[in-house]
Amino acid sequence: xxxxxxxxxxxxxxxxxxxxxxxxxxxxxxALVIGAGGLGSPxxxxxxxxxxxxxxxxDGDAVDLTNLQRQILHxxxxxxxxxxxxxxxxxxxxxxxxxxxxxxERLDPxxxxxxxxxxxxxxDCSDNFATRHAANRACVAHRKPLxxxxxxxxxxxxxxxxxxxxxxxxxxxxxxEDATIEEExxxxxxxxAPLTGIIGTTQAAEALKLLAGAGEPLRGRLLILDALGMxxxxxxLKKDPACRVxx
Ligand SMILES: [Zn+2]
Numbered sequence: 001x002x003x004x005x006x007x008x009x010x011x012x013x014x015x016x017x018x019x020x021x022x023x024x025x026x027x028x029x030x031a032l033v034i035g036a037g038g039l040g041s042p043x044x045x046x047x048x049x050x051x052x053x054x055x056x057x058x059d060g061d062a063v064d065l066t067n068l069q070r071q072i073l074h075x076x077x078x079x080x081x082x083x084x085x086x087x088x089x090x091x092x093x094x095x096x097x098x099x100x101x102x103x104x105e106r107l108d109p110x111x112x113x114x115x116x117x118x119x120x121x122x123x124d125c126s127d128n129f130a131t132r133h134a135a136n137r138a139c140v141a142h143r144k145p146l147x148x149x150x151x152x153x154x155x156x157x158x159x160x161x162x163x164x165x166x167x168x169x170x171x172x173x174x175x176x177e178d179a180t181i182e183e184e185x186x187x188x189x190x191x192x193a194p195l196t197g198i199i200g201t202t203q204a205a206e207a208l209k210l211l212a213g214a215g216e217p218l219r220g221r222l223l224i225l226d227a228l229g230m231x232x233x234x235x236x237l238k239k240d241p242a243c244r245v246x247x
Contacts, residue, residue, distance in 0.1 A: 001027070005097070009051055015214075022212035023051065029211040032056045032119035034107065034135055036087040038196030039149045039203060040125035041073035046204035047123075048091040052211065053098035055091065056115060059083040060106030070193040107131065112138040121207045124148045125200060129175070133245075136171035139163050140246045145217075146171065147206045149199045154192045156199040156225035159237065160206050160218040163246070168219065173240035173247075195227045 001009070001024065012018045012026070031052050033044045036059035047055055063071070063078040063086050071083075078086040084102035091100045107115065116122055116138035124135045124146060132148070139146040139161065146161040148171055162168045202223075209215050222235045241247050 005051070008095075008097075012050060017214040018212050022214055025212050026208065027051045027053065029120045030054050030056070030118060031207060031211075032058070032115050032122045033125055034058050034112075034123065034131060035125035035127065036071075036073055036083040037061070037067065037125065037127060038070045038151060038191060039200035040087070040123070041071045042197045042200035043123050043125055043149075043204045043207070044073065044087060044091055045094060046201060047207060048095045048098045048100070050204075050208055051095065051098065052208070054101055055098060056101045056103060056119065057084050057087050057091070058103040058105065058107050058115070059087070060104065070191060070196045072197070107134070109134045109137065113141065116144050117142045119144060121210055122146050123203050123207055124171075125203065129179075132171060132175075133177050136161070137245055140170050145210050147203045147210070149203045151196045151199045152189050152191055154195060154227040156195050156227060157222060158199055158202050158206070158218065158225075159222040160210070162210075162217060162219040165219075167239055168246075169237045169239040170243060170246040172245040173243045174222065174237060177244065192227055195225070198225065198227070 009023045012023050029052050031047050033040050036057050061083050063074045063081050073087040073090045082104040084104045088100040088102035112134050122139050122144055140163050143164045148159050150157045161170050206218050210217050220237050224233045
């Protein structure tokens with residue numbers, strides 16, 4: 001690290017759990033962020049501010065006025081622009097050292113496989129089950145850690161599927177691939193703005209811990225947040241031997 005980097009990342013370097021070694025791991029890590037919306041915004045901002053790079057930021061949508069209430073990567077001036085490009089520019093302003101690859105596309109399973117194989121950690125910040133399951137399949141196949149988040153109304157969820165470990169559950173152990181009942185309703189439901197910040201920021205925290213080798217990841221546990229009561233619940237997850245993806 002040069003002098004500027006030692007200053008920029010000094011508050012991480014001062015943490016004994018991260019230190020110079022952990023910070024160097026962050027600087028050398030490649031994160032794939034799927035979705036540049038409510039969850040992907042805070043997640044990508046914290047990864048970039050912490051020096052993680054390259055960051056591959058994938059989103060097939062354009063910025064809409066209704067996004068700005070919670071998708072803090074984007075500004076009023078970004079309305080109409082592709083979210084991936086708008087996000088790349090925002091991350092570049094925050095930390096010009098970090099290389100951000102913007103993919104203006106909704107990732108199909110074939111594309112995901114290649115991107116996941118090249119990543120050290122995958123953050124699922126998408127808003128639909130098809131992408132969630134495709135990301136999970138790719139992470140299972142390539143044994144990559146998957147940091148999965150979801151937020152709708154006042155309800156949030158987050159877990160880490162540490163798929164490099166043979167005993168790790170996967171996303172499909174928790175939500176079977178044919179359980180798509182809620183899909184249609186999600187797109188039109190309300191979302192409490194800071195909820196996406198809380199969950200997306202927690203995803204960044206877990207990704208940084210995994211990459212730096214700090215602390216204990218949220219593996220084998222699902223955290224469920226009721227933001228109205230501001231109560232967290234933790235559920236233990238176990239690998240489903242009958243899971244059609246990882247079993
Ligand atoms: Zn599974």
